[in-house]
Amino acid sequence: MDKKRIQDIFSITSASEFEALALEVFHFQYSNNTVYKTYCNLLKRTPENVQAIRDIPFLPIAFFKTHQVISSRSKPTVIFESSGTTSGNTSKHFVTDIDLYQQSFGKGFTHFYGPVEDYCILALLPSYLEREGSSLIYMVNDMIQNSKNPHSGFYLNNLDELKGKLKQLRAEKTKTLLIGVSFALLDLAEQFPMSLENVILMETGGMKGRRKELIREELHDILKNAFGVSSIHSEYGMTELLSQAYSKGNGLFECPPWMQIITRDTEDPLEIQSHGKTGGINIIDLANVNSCSFIATQDLGKTYPDGTFEVLGRFDHSDIRGCNLMAL
Template identity: 65%
Template sequence: MIDPKQIFNIKTEAGFNTMALQVFKFQFENNPVYRSFCDLLYKNPSDIKTVEAIPFLPIQFFKSHHILSSKNNIAKTFASSGTTGSVTSKHYITDVSIYEDSFNYGFNAFYGDIKDYVVLALLPSYLEREGSSLIYMVDSLIKDSNHPESGFYLDNLSALSETLKRLDSEGKKVLLIGVSFALLDLVETYAFNLNNTIIMETGGMKGRRKELVREELHSILKSGFGVNAIHSEYGMTELLSQGYSKGNGVFNYPNWMRIITRDTEDALTIQNSGKTGGINVIDLANINSCSFIATQDLGRVNNDGSFEVIGRFDTSDIRGCNLMVL
């Protein structure tokens, strides 16, 4: 059994590669769904010598199978958003403390101590449903900030506007994290000129508005809040780690996470940096589910290891990976 604490102590590329191969072997032996997928590809740990050669499980499997590498009881189930009647992804968590360690260490690595911030959350579409991993994370950050004015806002934009302006003018460090459509609602109703506030969007119009390209969205938000950059969070139900962007849509990730891209026509071919392709995520915090996931996002990995999200696949199928009936 791999000690999760080892995952969060990774310091070097060599250390990451060694741990990733160990996690692959562990999940091959303990995750029946992932084992079946690897068997269909004729991939065995004895044949895998590099991280790039590890098979990446299509993310749709989280909609149709129990993806577990642990026999422990399920402590928490995170579920994706979806339209009425649609099949949602479910991430079964046997050890919630691993998720908590991941987002706490990750946030601290990029932004410092959460106690330095007042955390304001504008996430109505997530609050209105059960099982959001984002709400779980932000609720924990709000509590850990230990500031009496940290909290969630649903429809009370007027109160949020007043609080945000006052805290910023008092020189408090503020983190406003919100879903895109709600942040747009806020700046269309109220004007801001903020100097001490980080605006972090979590993406998505959730069917409430027309989708905008990132450049247009960030331009509107920068103007509306009076800030120089819009930060972003890259996360999903199927992951226990997040990437963060401090502007221009360029993301970085913590030491236990990696992004690589695959050819859009051949899902088993890994691309070099600089080419747009399907985003594959290695999230070693997913030790008890699956750490190697082929997402439906399109993106590009830069030469320095940072990455950008370009868009989504047009169809729900990830081409080249449909080897098992979903």
């Protein structure tokens, strides 16, 4: 797609505009992404019979572990990599236009929270800092730089220093965002409970094997009690995407205008699930135009008519269907 049309992705204002661009992106990726085209052909879903969003095939996210999923002839400038599992099997996202990623996460944050330069950004992301290739670290580092606040920065295991910084910022009444991985926020809550009533506290999920997994509600209750806040915000993103959804504390996530969540039937991956019913989460991320914008994740959730959605958990690996239709 030409650059001007790609920029239109960030100007979507209606459902009809979203659908028109989604179908255009589908046509482009079908023609330019070998992995996705092969998958679509096996499902007999081609530009000739895909007439609406519900007809578009969603590529199982597992293919990012085994194939180079790319819809551009340009060479990748950045390769983002997931944290992986004990088997070392990681997802790789080959990004050919890093500016597009910067636009997506920058405009997405501004859409929900206002200009990043209004904030002091504190990041407690030790498991991500300890490895290379994290798209989350790239995003947060860019936000820290653009905040232009001298107190913005990353924290690894220096929780005592972070405690002091939070107390200083609170005393100065500085608008502050603390974004952290779940296990590190729990460490901070246990070691240094304190009042953070004027801080936006945002978790990115994940215990990364450091702690017992908790349901989101339980995690949020612990953090709210420790820090005296009424709500915990959440960020929902992944290595394979260029966009993020956010929750401001009620367990319901919202997408920026160029992103949409659709759920699929847990038994039939090609059947779209109705609102309010638990299904597998399919993501449309139109900013991901040079990779794949239509991804079937291994997360479970519910969507609602107002466009919000919940994340309820993950498929058990034995239950994942539709991921073995293609062997290249």
